[in-house]
Amino acid sequence: MLRRFFLRLTGGSGEFLEAYFSRPDETKSDLRKVLLSRRDSLSEKERKKRDKRIMHELEELFTAFEGMTVAGYWPIKSEFDPRPAMREIEKAGGKLCLPAVIDRETIVFRAYKTGDDLVKSGFGTLAPPETAEAVDPEIILIPLVGFDGTGNRLGYGAGHYDRAVADLAARGKRPRLIAPAYAIQEARRIPSEPHDQRLFGIVTDGGTRTIMEVVEDGEIHLEPPTT
């Protein structure tokens, strides 16, 4: 069976934060402020337009999610709304889950089906209740504040996802992190620390970035996780 790995570096709308290239001393929290305000500044109309473009890019991946456990997220603030994509993933045979906040450091993933009840879960998020089954996602649609072209991710700074992915890795799981994001959330460089988990793919309204694909018998699949 032919297996070929390649890195696709396409897209990119040139909307990234150029200013930070010349300032290597830029801290994560400074970057977070600037990138959050960029995201917040999109009008509702502009956001909807960009959401459609991101959804269109994501559509290419849905069939690859068949039979996989895929973590979505319930959007807060000015994040891309992944819920229409989650419904399509479900239709394509993916099993959904959502992150639930346990404490300031910990999140877990709980099974979710469209229409299931959700409960308040900290930091303004909603999540399945404790009674929902705990699952280990193979694909994580991961929200972010910022990213760079090499797959570094900047979150809200709690380390929730970084810890959750490290925990999965410690148990032999290798979830693929795919970030739907607005092109304006790109910075020339996001500082990377050892605990930071690198993105597998970044799907933006300016194109799909840095996504690793596996081509098998002429078809594009996401690599199945090695457990």
Ligand SMILES: Nc1nc2c(c(=O)[nH]1)N(C=O)[C@@H](CNc1ccc(C(=O)N[C@@H](CCC(=O)O)C(=O)O)cc1)CN2
């Ligand atoms: N929609 C969504 N769900 C998510 C996350 C996320 O980023 N987005 N998470 C991602 O990890 C986890 C929840 N963790 C979060 C941690 C901090 C903040 C936040 O907004 N923090 C404040 C600053 C910190 C504070 O208030 O102490 C902020 O940025 O205003 C949000 C979510 C799991 N669920």
Ligand SMILES: Nc1ncnc2c1ncn2[C@@H]1O[C@H](COP(=O)(O)OP(=O)(O)OP(=O)(O)O)[C@@H](O)[C@H]1O
């Ligand atoms: N695997 C880990 N083990 C212990 N501490 C961690 C781990 N991952 C992250 N942290 C800690 O969490 C804090 C926040 O990390 P960072 O600023 O990278 O968060 P973030 O990636 O922006 O947030 P998130 O992952 O919640 O979206 C840091 O103090 C970091 O040391």
